[in-house]
Amino acid sequence: MIFTDPTLQNLMILLGEVTLFIILFLFGIAILMVVLIGTSIRSGKVIFPALLRPFLVLMEGFVKGLCAFIGIEPGELLKFLIRLDNRMNTSAFSAVPVAERAIFLPQCLRSSKCPAHLTPEGLACVGCRRCELGAAIPKMEGLGYRVFIIPGSTFIKRMVQKYRPKAIVGVGCLMEVKEGLEMCNRIGLVGMGVVTVKDGCVETIVNWHDICEVITIGIDPSSIPDDFDVSSN
Ligand code: SF4
Incomplete structure (x- = not known):
């Protein structure tokens, strides 16, 4: 579809830029999640749990796919997610x-x-x-x-x-x-x-x-x- 109205054209360009920005932002966040997960699994410590958990809830499928891509075993990832949940729930449990x-x-x-x-x-x-x-x-x-x-x-x-x-x-x-x-x-x-x-x-x-x-x-x-x-x- 071709828009002849300049206002509409500018609006569509803006919409495209915003969409691209959101996609790049989410992709960047997902990469950060994977780095934090990989480092946490290697070190045995849960790094930045308060940051990881909300984004993982939102992007779990995508982050899992990226983890698999870089070779993190699904079992290792599951264990990590359980440790993360435990860590986040410890004070409420206490x-x-x-x-x-x-x-x-x-x-x-x-x-x-x-x-x-x-x-x-x-x-x-x-x-x-x-x-x-x-x-x-x-x-x-x-x-x-x-x-x-x-x-x-x-x-x-x-x-x-x-x-x-x-x-x-x-x-x-x-x-x-x-x-x-x-x-x-x-x-x-x-x-x-x-x-x-x-x-x-x-x-x-x-x-x-x-x-x-x-x-x-x-x-x-x-x-x-x-x-x-x-x-x-
Ligand atoms: S009765 Fe209790 S102790 Fe005995 S086998 Fe079953 S679960 Fe174990």
Whole structure:
């Protein structure tokens, strides 16, 4: 279409320039995001989390594509995004009294010979000690947490609706934790994620020290038993 009116012509040129400027600006921001992500992954520290998170929400797909282009593994990126979410949520999580927090553990952490039965509130551990959950759950409950062993993410939604915790800790594989944290962000719940070190459907493994580190955030150290370590029997 050819515009003969000079005013209209100038308007269209201006519109084109503004559009080009916005595209270049977003592209520049995306490059900056990728540099910050790559540096954070390499250094093990989350650099400028407050800057990264809002832009990542807006441009996640594009930034993921650029990360893949420069060779950042999707798994590494996911781990980083979870660490970023945890970092951003730490102070809000710390402010929530432990009585208003819940922990969701995946059923795959159980022994394959687990005798626990499925109840409307998840699997009811009987403490048979065939897996580490038997020792860990009473210790977590001793701190004041409500703890669930869940067979799927629908249980999280159901238990959140029933007990209305203000903060939750979710344990699971990369995708489960990422989706859980996204759900928390959507419904205004403070979420912290811990990723299992071995994936799969049966007898997966979690680093219990990672869980301890998260669940003790904001708890007065004097109220944590000296020998508190959820992995030890
Ligand atoms: S300790 Fe609990 S979760 Fe683990 S196998 Fe026994 S009943 Fe199942």
